[in-house]
Amino acid sequence: MHASDSNVMTRDYYVSDGIQGMAYIVPNFNGKKFTGDMVELDLETAKYSTVRIHGIESDFADFYSKSAVEADGVDPYVKETSKSGTDQVIIKRLETLDPDLAGFHGGFSALYNDISYGFLVPYFNGVNHHGKVVRVYCGTYNSSKTDEWEEGTTFREFRTKMTSGEFEEFQQDIDFSSLGEPTAKAPHCQPTTNKLLLFASLLASLQMSLT
Amino acid sequence: MNGKYYFGKVVRVHVHTFDLSSVEVLDLTQKDKRLAGFYGGFATNLQPGNPFTPSANYAYLSPYKNMIGKVNGANTKYTVDGYKDYDIFDNQEAYGGDHLLSNEHGMLVRINLDTFDVAGVDFIDLTTIDPDLKGFSGGFQGGSRGYLVPYSKGFGDYASKVVRFSLLDFSVDSVEVLDLAQKDDQLMGFAGGFSYGTHVVFVPYQNGRQDVNFRQRNQFSILTRVDMNNFDVSGIKTMDVAKIYRKNTPDYPDNNLRGFVSGFPSGSFIYLVPHFNGMWHGKMVRVDMRDFDILSDLQISGESTDLVTGYKGVQELDMGKYYSGLVGFSGGFVRQRPPPVDSFYRVNEKIFNYATGLDKDALTKGVAVQNIMPEGGSAREGEGELDAEGRVGGEGGDSGGEGGTRI
Numbered sequence: 001m002h003a004s005d006s007n008v009m010t011r012d013y014y015v016s017d018g019i020q021g022m023a024y025i026v027p028n029f030n031g032k033k034f035t036g037d038m039v040e041l042d043l044e045t046a047k048y049s050t051v052r053i054h055g056i057e058s059d060f061a062d063f064y065s066k067s068a069v070e071a072d073g074v075d076p077y078v079k080e081t082s083k084s085g086t087d088q089v090i091i092k093r094l095e096t097l098d099p100d101l102a103g104f105h106g107g108f109s110a111l112y113n114d115i116s117y118g119f120l121v122p123y124f125n126g127v128n129h130h131g132k133v134v135r136v137y138c139g140t141y142n143s144s145k146t147d148e149w150e151e152g153t154t155f156r157e158f159r160t161k162m163t164s165g166e167f168e169e170f171q172q173d174i175d176f177s178s179l180g181e182p183t184a185k186a187p188h189c190q191p192t193t194n195k196l197l198l199f200a201s202l203l204a205s206l207q208m209s210l211t
Numbered sequence: 212m213n214g215k216y217y218f219g220k221v222v223r224v225h226v227h228t229f230d231l232s233s234v235e236v237l238d239l240t241q242k243d244k245r246l247a248g249f250y251g252g253f254a255t256n257l258q259p260g261n262p263f264t265p266s267a268n269y270a271y272l273s274p275y276k277n278m279i280g281k282v283n284g285a286n287t288k289y290t291v292d293g294y295k296d297y298d299i300f301d302n303q304e305a306y307g308g309d310h311l312l313s314n315e316h317g318m319l320v321r322i323n324l325d326t327f328d329v330a331g332v333d334f335i336d337l338t339t340i341d342p343d344l345k346g347f348s349g350g351f352q353g354g355s356r357g358y359l360v361p362y363s364k365g366f367g368d369y370a371s372k373v374v375r376f377s378l379l380d381f382s383v384d385s386v387e388v389l390d391l392a393q394k395d396d397q398l399m400g401f402a403g404g405f406s407y408g409t410h411v412v413f414v415p416y417q418n419g420r421q422d423v424n425f426r427q428r429n430q431f432s433i434l435t436r437v438d439m440n441n442f443d444v445s446g447i448k449t450m451d452v453a454k455i456y457r458k459n460t461p462d463y464p465d466n467n468l469r470g471f472v473s474g475f476p477s478g479s480f481i482y483l484v485p486h487f488n489g490m491w492h493g494k495m496v497r498v499d500m501r502d503f504d505i506l507s508d509l510q511i512s513g514e515s516t517d518l519v520t521g522y523k524g525v526q527e528l529d530m531g532k533y534y535s536g537l538v539g540f541s542g543g544f545v546r547q548r549p550p551p552v553d554s555f556y557r558v559n560e561k562i563f564n565y566a567t568g569l570d571k572d573a574l575t576k577g578v579a580v581q582n583i584m585p586e587g588g589s590a591r592e593g594e595g596e597l598d599a600e601g602r603v604g605g606e607g608g609d610s611g612g613e614g615g616t617r618i
């Protein structure tokens with residue numbers, strides 16, 4: 001049978017519906033300086049309290065709060081006021097690891113067996129175009145339990161030294177310091193494939209000045 | 212751009228060991244000196260064992276910009292006045308004198324990841340197809356095809372033509388072009404994109420349309436979705452997120468929801484990453500894709516989007532209110548999880564079994580292999596359909612995002 005002889009083939013898809021996920025938002029420039037304040041953002045708002053005002057059920061939003069990082073009283077879900085006991089937004093200050101860890105351009109996630117990683121692509125930190133890749137440990141999926149994650153977000157920095165625009169020397173500087181408290185439990189999520197090697201940095205030469 | 216010049220050295224490192232011993236570097240300019248200055252890319256996710264999968268694993272780089280000069284041509288560091296190691300910087304031509312010009316280019320590169328060497332590098336100069344096919348801001352996989360996001364053809368000259376190409380047949384003949392501006396002349400200048408189900412989504416950044424944008428800003432707000440199975444003007448649908456009533460309090464539209472760089476899908480939603488809307492901002496937008504069609508249709512017809520749909524519509528979380536430094540992001544991604552141990556490969560096998568009776572060798576082109584999602588991607592079991600021309604059906608979902616790299 002030739003392909004053109006067949007009108008439709010059925011295939012299966014997996015379902016991952018609803019509100020879920022743990023996101024990592026890549027820091028770049030905050031209007032004052034190139035920054036390393038990465039955000040870990042819990043997308044699963046269902047486990048937090050729900051605000052319903054005038055018939056509108058708002059869950060991905062800012063709320064009046066008593067625990068603002070900056071005391072303007074407006075926050076996303078924070079542990080003091082949410083039933084989950086966790087913050088929805090957790091700030092990971094990468095510059096506390098290394099002051100050069102700022103001004104990234106994009107990032108991506110990857111899997112190694114049950115371990116989930118994120119990677120931040122280095123670009124310009126306000127002083128130098130730098131080559132310090134940050135790997136974020138996003139958790140280990142516990143396949144013996146349904147939809148459970150081992151906790152903790154840690155970082156590992158990979159540094160390439162660039163002089164005169166050329167790779168002259170690689171210098172390893174690894175720091176497993178944990179920057180934050182354990183993250184919230186992650187919800188069910190989608191399957192993905194697993195390969196040992198990741199094409200880690202596709203940004204062969206990127207242009208940052210988008211504005 | 213590495214602070215000295217636009218370069219073409221691709222780096223890869225082992226995900227897990229993540230040390231110097233696993234670092235490899237591939238200098239694309241050894242293949243062709245024009246292969247420099249890319250903006251992201253993606254590695255394909257075509258499953259091993261699938262009879263339609265190419266024999267090698269490939270990655271693709273999205274062409275963006277480099278420098279060109281009257282002396283030594285592409286990626287030169289030679290100025291007309293005799294300098295031979297001139298430091299290159301963005302928008303250099305604005306300063307004049309050296310006759311060096313920014314060069315948005317269309318060199319789409321494919322790299323064989325199994326060999327990761329110069330011999331495994333192929334490229335297509337998209338500008339030979341159409342001179343507008345240059346200056347893309349990333350790419351991603353959608354089914355069995357790759358997509359490039361149109362951004363800029365030059366300073367203040369924004370691009371609107373989406374390129375898609377076959378991941379099974381890397382040739383000029385497989386390249387297709389869709390000009391989003393044919394639908395709406397504001398649809399240009401996107402930054403990042405991803406696939407969601409049977410659609411591809413483009414993230415609005417800046418289109419320079421000060422004549423129509425809020426407070427004469429360069430940045431725009433029209434989220435654009437294209438049907439993968441109808442890669443045509445009629446398959447384009449839009450939602451202006453700055454003019455939608457939100458499921459927030461207050462719920463009225465927020466004109467500042469514009470100027471995003473990158474986004475990603477998770478579950479039933481897509482998320483837009485805040486960058487610059489005239490100010491560096493932190494307004495993360497979440498769109499419930501179950502509402503996309505109804506809200507888009509209402510908006511296009513000029514009717515109110517202030518209604519209850521039963522879903523979450525459009526919502527906004529301003530991280531800058533939490534902490535004023537949480538603005539101006541450049542990307543985002545969601546945590547991935549492993550496949551269900553006993554079912555993922557079984558499903559693949561099932562897919563192949565559905566092809567029983569089909570001539571494997573006859574199905575060489577155009578067959579969509581559904582991408583697998585990171586955490587929260589959306590797909591519906593049993594509802595997807597794949598026809599003989601490789602079109603994907605159902606509410607399956609796959610995803611990309613900044614960098615688009617998934618394994």
